[in-house]
Amino acid sequence: MAREEKLTCQGCGVAIQTENKDKPGFVPSSALENEEIICQRCFRLKHYNDVQDVGYSDGDFLKMISQIADTKSLVVKIVDVFDFNGSFIKSLHRLTGNNPIILVGNKIDLLPKSTNLNRLKQWMKKSAKDYGLTVQDVFLVSSKTGKGFDEVKANMNAYRQGKDVYVVGCTNVGKSTFINYLINESTGTKEAITTSYFPGTTLGFIDIPLDHNASLYDTPGVINRQQLTHYLSKQDIKTITPTKEIKPRVYQINDKQTLFVGGLIRIDFIKGERQPFVLYFANALDIHRTKLEKADQLYVDHLGGMLQPPSESSKAEYPPLQERTFKVSGEKTDIVLPGLGWITLSGEPATIAVSSPSDVPVSVRSAII
Numbered sequence: 001m002a003r004e005e006k007l008t009c010q011g012c013g014v015a016i017q018t019e020n021k022d023k024p025g026f027v028p029s030s031a032l033e034n035e036e037i038i039c040q041r042c043f044r045l046k047h048y049n050d051v052q053d054v055g056y057s058d059g060d061f062l063k064m065i066s067q068i069a070d071t072k073s074l075v076v077k078i079v080d081v082f083d084f085n086g087s088f089i090k091s092l093h094r095l096t097g098n099n100p101i102i103l104v105g106n107k108i109d110l111l112p113k114s115t116n117l118n119r120l121k122q123w124m125k126k127s128a129k130d131y132g133l134t135v136q137d138v139f140l141v142s143s144k145t146g147k148g149f150d151e152v153k154a155n156m157n158a159y160r161q162g163k164d165v166y167v168v169g170c171t172n173v174g175k176s177t178f179i180n181y182l183i184n185e186s187t188g189t190k191e192a193i194t195t196s197y198f199p200g201t202t203l204g205f206i207d208i209p210l211d212h213n214a215s216l217y218d219t220p221g222v223i224n225r226q227q228l229t230h231y232l233s234k235q236d237i238k239t240i241t242p243t244k245e246i247k248p249r250v251y252q253i254n255d256k257q258t259l260f261v262g263g264l265i266r267i268d269f270i271k272g273e274r275q276p277f278v279l280y281f282a283n284a285l286d287i288h289r290t291k292l293e294k295a296d297q298l299y300v301d302h303l304g305g306m307l308q309p310p311s312e313s314s315k316a317e318y319p320p321l322q323e324r325t326f327k328v329s330g331e332k333t334d335i336v337l338p339g340l341g342w343i344t345l346s347g348e349p350a351t352i353a354v355s356s357p358s359d360v361p362v363s364v365r366s367a368i369i
Helices: 029-033 040-048 058-070 117-130 149-160 175-186 234-240 292-302
Strands: 073-080 101-106 137-140 164-169 206-209 215-218 249-253 257-261 265-272 275-280 287-291 321-328 333-337 341-345 350-357 363-366
Touching (some): 101 149, 137 149, 164 175, 175 206, 175 215, 249 287, 257 292, 265 321, 287 292, 321 333
Parallel strands (some): 073 164, 101 137, 164 215
Antiparallel strands (some): 249 275, 257 265, 257 287, 265 350, 275 341, 333 341
């Protein structure tokens, strides 16, 4: 393997390896004999128009993205509308210099039809600002159905003013599908795709020409530790990930009652009049109601069984829950559970305690439905 250690991908410049197909630079061992050695990611891009997301360590990613600050370009940041906190790169405003940024929320095909998309966009813009990131505009798209892409493309061209575009995002937000759409729309031909590596680093950016003077650069997805999926098995992730429009579930809850969202999140209704809790989660995710006084024991006895995900085999990896208390009154409010969905409260006075892993912060917003 001595020869392999010196190899780099002739497409994106990343070091070649044959051990792990989910890590950057993977090639099958048989490909080491080829005259031109390119990693699986570049190969799939070149031959199938398929952009694969490969996660880098936080440090590697930040080192690479910081070089955008030295360019004059437009930054397009992709987030998951179901996991805004978990898919938001907190330090982005320090890494991209004075370049304008537009924010694109993906997966809107999964939102109930009654969702107020304007209110969702306003909340996303405000939340970005709370993280220190001022965005020029917010757009909502579905990589699955293509909804919203024409609007994004038109505005992207207006904002970039002939300059390069850098697309950034965490793993699993649909960044690759977004770029594939733009490749097909912009070039209409596979031959127009080239690969190169970004000067000054061995970590690969993929360079896709937009026109004669400018390129779109795909950046590898960053792994954000606040994403709930990092604590779950592949089967658990399948359970919590919506695949079609979410159907709201309504529970009439008395105070001193508890709802468990699988075994992932616990919601205690501490104080208030009986009222509806409207739950927006993947349709396959089980909800369990119990009395507050029995909740602790129920969690101990049934985590990984009746309360799953996490499953019996993966529950040992799931972090302990940490409680945060919220007081709600006056307007319809969403309690947002990152990576899962949200619960809408009617606006009647209520004190709610939400328990989630400490790294997965729960937030509150004005109801979007």
